[in-house]
Structures are given as C-alpha cells and as structure tokens.
Amino acid sequence: xxxxxxxxxxxxxxxxxxxxxxxxxxxxxxxxxxxxxxxxxxxxxxxxxxxxxxxxxxxxxxxxxxxxxxxxxxxxxxxxxxxxxxxxxxxxxxxxxxxxxxxxxxxxxxxxxxxxxxxxxxxxxxxxxxxxxxxxxxxxxxxxxxxxxxxxxxxxxxxxxxxxxx
Numbered sequence: 001x002x003x004x005x006x007x008x009x010x011x012x013x014x015x016x017x018x019x020x021x022x023x024x025x026x027x028x029x030x031x032x033x034x035x036x037x038x039x040x041x042x043x044x045x046x047x048x049x050x051x052x053x054x055x056x057x058x059x060x061x062x063x064x065x066x067x068x069x070x071x072x073x074x075x076x077x078x079x080x081x082x083x084x085x086x087x088x089x090x091x092x093x094x095x096x097x098x099x100x101x102x103x104x105x106x107x108x109x110x111x112x113x114x115x116x117x118x119x120x121x122x123x124x125x126x127x128x129x130x131x132x133x134x135x136x137x138x139x140x141x142x143x144x145x146x147x148x149x150x151x152x153x154x155x156x157x158x159x160x161x162x163x164x165x166x
Contacts, residue, residue, distance in 0.1 A: 001033045012072045034059050052079040
C-alpha cells in the first residue's frame with residue numbers, strides 16, 4: 001500500500017481502461033491491496049531478512065490461486081525467476097531513473113565534509129558511495145521514503161540522505 005505501489009496500480013488500471021473500453025465501466029477493475037512480507041517488516045533492513053520476492057510472493061500467490069486476475073510489481077522487486085505459472089507479458093514505460101540527494105547543507109555528496117553520514121537502503125549504492133567518497137560514512141536506512149525523511153528531519157540522524165527513484 002505504498003504510494004509507489006498504488007501509483008503503479010492506478011497507472012495500469014488507467015492504461016487498461018484506455019486500451020479496452022469495456023473495462024472503463026464502473027467497477028470493472030478493482031484494485032486489491034495485498035500486504036507483502038516486505039511491507040510488514042519495517043524495523044530492519046531488507047538485506048538482513050534475505051530471501052527472494054519480499055515484495056512479490058504474497059501477490060504472486062494471490063494470482064496463482066485466483067484471488068486476483070493480474071499483478072503489478074515494481075521491477076526492482078521482481079526476482080530473477082518467476083514462480084511456475086507466472087509470466088511477464090508486459091510492462092509499463094520506465095519512469096525517471098535519476099537518483100535524488102537530499103541534504104540540509106550540501107548540494108552534492110562531494111560537498112559533504114569528511115565523516116558525514118549518508119543514509120541509503122541499498123547495499124549496492126552504499127558501496128558506490130564509499131568507493132567514490134571514502135571519507136564519508138554510510139548508514140542503513142529503510143522504510144518508505146516519506147517515513148525516512150520525517151525521521152531524518154525529526155532526529156537529525158543523517159548529514160544527508162541519498163534517495164533513489166524506484
């Protein structure tokens with residue numbers, strides 16, 4: 001039920017209605033919100049939980065047992081291999097993939113003083129930051145972007161925050 005997941009579901013619904021006028025009737029398409037393991041575990045980094053399909057498993061199960069007719073996933077969450085019985089027949093056009101850097105004092109990572117703490121949920125991006133800026137420190141952050149931003153502001157826990165378009 002994240003804003004990103006809902007936006008993708010509504011975009012899919014709108015494209016289906018535009019392409020198939022018979023689906024434009026009121027109630028022809030219902031968006032079913034399914035909480036996944038990744039949605040439920042908010043107090044630890046996803047890398048610590050491990051496993052495949054943290055944001056897809058329960059949705060795929062609903063598709064396979066007929067509770068839903070189609071599934072909408074963010075490609076960053078899709079495992080390399082689909083469960084038997086599931087295919088990827090289409091995908092939405094890719095959105096903006098640029099990263100976002102948020103800091104109360106600096107306009108780029110290069111401007112941060114040595115020892116500054118940069119938060120990122122992505123292990124890959126943490127490694128990239130440390131490789132490019134070895135004088136910085138990285139801290140694991142997790143949760144929905146809006147929640148992390150609020151915590152960062154209230155707790156003043158990071159010198160900067162590095163966010164990513166998903």
